[in-house]
Amino acid sequence: MAQYTFNVEMSCSGCSNAVNKALSRLEGIEKIDISLEKQEVVVDTELPRETVLAAIKKTGKTVKDYMFDNGRLLDGSSHWLQLKKEQPNPIRSWAHAKVEIRVYISSSIQIILTTVSMTADLPLSAAIVIFDVMLFFRIFCSWIYKSLRRS
CATH class of the missing domain: 1.10.287 (Helix Hairpins)
Incomplete structure (x- = not known):
């Protein structure tokens, strides 16, 4: 079982409910933790990361590029050292x-x-x-x- 963490732009409880509903429809998901404060969705699942990501994107929410798996970027480095910096306005x-x-x-x-x-x-x-x-x-x-x- 893998744990995936996604940074999803959500502004209200309706947004988090939409993401929760979309992920709940997938079979093979054990646990879903959604934090509006952190703009974070943590999923324990046996599904591939791309499947979970596609389900979140289907809700129309923006998912940022610095996703990581178990606290690490997918290339194995620590996520807090290599977060993609957003371009300031x-x-x-x-x-x-x-x-x-x-x-x-x-x-x-x-x-x-x-x-x-x-x-x-x-x-x-x-x-x-x-x-x-x-x-x-x-x-x-x-x-x-x-x-x-x-x-």
Whole structure:
């Protein structure tokens, strides 16, 4: 008996139920473990790997390329060392990088202004101007943080 582990893209319990139903129809499957959190399907069976894979693909789910058998890639190497890296979306990556740069710059400016206003012996009007600039950067940082969390 062999144990096959597949990385299957599933987003809800309906997806996992569809995979479970498709695999349950196959004769020769002893045990099916489906984890939505890990996006993983573990099957104990006497069927060939390709048969189980075809049944999962019939449900319309995407099965990633780094399948392994008993914790090892099919070529015998450890799966955690050679997982196929997904290609990042360059537009989203660049957008995140720009937002992070803005956060670092505005945070640095806010720290500098806070330090100057606390250590320097400034007249009241200068302190108010610095406070206004700090308030602007604080609002700007919170706006950037919110946009980063949304994407």
